[in-house]
Amino acid sequence: MKGPSLHIEGRAAIDGEAVFGPLSLDARGGGVTCLLGPSGVGKSTLLRLIAGLAPYVSFDGRITCGDGEQAAPRASFIQQSDMLLPWADVLANVTIGKRLRGEKADTEKAQGLLAEVGLSGFEHRFPNTLSGGQRQRVALARTLMEERPIVLLDEPFSALDIKTRHGMQALALRILAGKTVLLVTHDPGEAARLADDVAIMGVAGVKMISAPASPTPRPTDGADTIAFAAQLTAAMMREAA
Amino acid sequence: MNSLRLALIAAVLLGLWQGIVVLFALPPFILPGPLAVARAAADNAALLTWHSIITLGEIAAGTFLGVALGAATALAMAASKPLRGLLAPLLLFSQIIPVFAVAPLLTLWLGYGFGPKVVMAVLVIFFPVASAFFDGLMQTRREWLDLAANAAATPARSLLLLRVPAAIPSFVTGLRLALIYAPIGAVLGEWVGASRGLGYLMLFANGRAHTDLMFAALLALTLLAMLFYAVIMALAKMLLGKYLRA
Ligand SMILES: Nc1ncnc2c1ncn2[C@@H]1O[C@H](COP(=O)(O)OP(=O)(O)OP(=O)(O)O)[C@@H](O)[C@H]1O
Ligand SMILES: [Mg+2]
DSSP states (O other): OOOOOOEEEEEEEEEEEEEEEEEEEEOOTEEEEEEOOOTSSSHHHHHHHHHHTTTSEEEEEEEEETSOOOOGGGGEEEEEEOOOOOOOOOOHHHHHHHHHHTTOOOOHHHHHHHHHOOOOOOTTOOOSSSSSHHHHHHHHHHHHHHHSEEEEESSSTTSSSHHHHHHHHHHHHHHTTTSEEEOSSSSSHHHHHHEEEEEEETTTTTOOOEEOOOSSSOOTTHHHHHHHHHHHHHHHHHHHO | HHEEEEEEHHHHHHHHHHHHHTTTOOOTTTTTOOHHHHHHHHHTTHHHHHHHHHHHHHHHHHHHHHHHHHHHHHHHHHHHHHHHHHHHHHHHHHHHEEEHHHHHHHHHHSSSHHHHHHHHHHHHHHHHHHHHHHHHHOOOOOOHHHHHHHHOOOOOOOOOIIHHHHHHHHHHHHHHHHHHHHHHHHHHHHHSSOSSSSSHHHHHHHHHOOOHHHHHHHHHHHHHHHHHHHHHHHHHHHHHHHOOOO
């Protein structure tokens, strides 16, 4: 099931105070779009709007999908803090979405997904006994359990050490393949490694930059990755100025 | 180590107590020494046990009902905004009325038996449990509420699967206070009108200048309350332990 393309345009305000926009942003269907931009520019707010989690924001504009259907019910959202429930074991955390809807928790499928993220045998561990990387993997498995074609990730890897982060990036790309992914990051290197497209969000709007054609994840020390990361850094510096 | 320290503190306090009695040559009807109290406790062991069982029954029933009522109120208030508006003043009222002033009324209405003591205990327990648990239910982390919204959860399931588990630490805080207040409620009820229980025994002994027996009853009450607290808290940790981890 390939994810639909995503189009957002409009402006947002909270309590009468402008947060962003007017802007326009496109995310390629089934591809990875990285969203960069200075702190406070409204990246998280944008993600929350797409996921339908921002009732406190007055949004003047529209969020549409290429297939004409709604985005919010088909989007799942991973925040920077992984939102794992401390009182539930790994398996119960992965199946919480189904249980919240009153559906049967498909344990077999959950175990398959845990195996896919490399956490076989961790089913009955509790979150406080896991490392940051392992917790993010549980969060990924939980997202996959939801079978949503759109996945929104808000700085998911920023708290991880560089080696773990690289492993998680590759894993996320592999298991999210085919979904429409919108990933917020502050790291131009991460965007250069993972993105099919990059959106740089500034107060004046969004600037779209397409990535090199080489397959992702690109090697960190690849010539085109390095050049692209440098290009993104320069663009971000212009935005921040 | 811990129990050793406790024993040491107890020994020092008892020594001090006996020292004061001897030093100031206090008559036993003002302040009996610990040895006299121990003798009175031993001589009246059956009597103390019998009245302890009565008071323990009142404390246990009051705690059970008060905690259940408090928790149910908190749940109702968290689940429904109209109910919140209705119950919030009631909650406050239950705490503001001086329980001392209500006690004679309860005796008047419910008689001298078990009932009014249990109601007294319920009255003092209800507020700490309901308010602590309610606070917890209203402070669920935004990320978890987002999770519920993102998963298209019904309000009832979100309450049951996220808000209640997340509020268990607050509930336990309320329970802790309840366990400390429950004996106060029960003994207050016994003081106002009773023919049984440690509170009654204390008044009875006081009236006959059996100060040593009064102290023995006080000691029994303290031990009873401590034991009850320890047992219920251990039970709570056992049953709710997984909701108390960080
Ligand atoms: N619930 C809220 N109430 C009021 N203002 C808010 C709220 N959430 C965000 N804002 C404001 O909206 C603006 C954008 O915030 P947002 O979190 O979207 O920024 P961001 O681009 O994700 O920043 P960062 O990179 O630091 O995460 C900020 O000025 C912030 O103060
Ligand atoms: Mg943010």
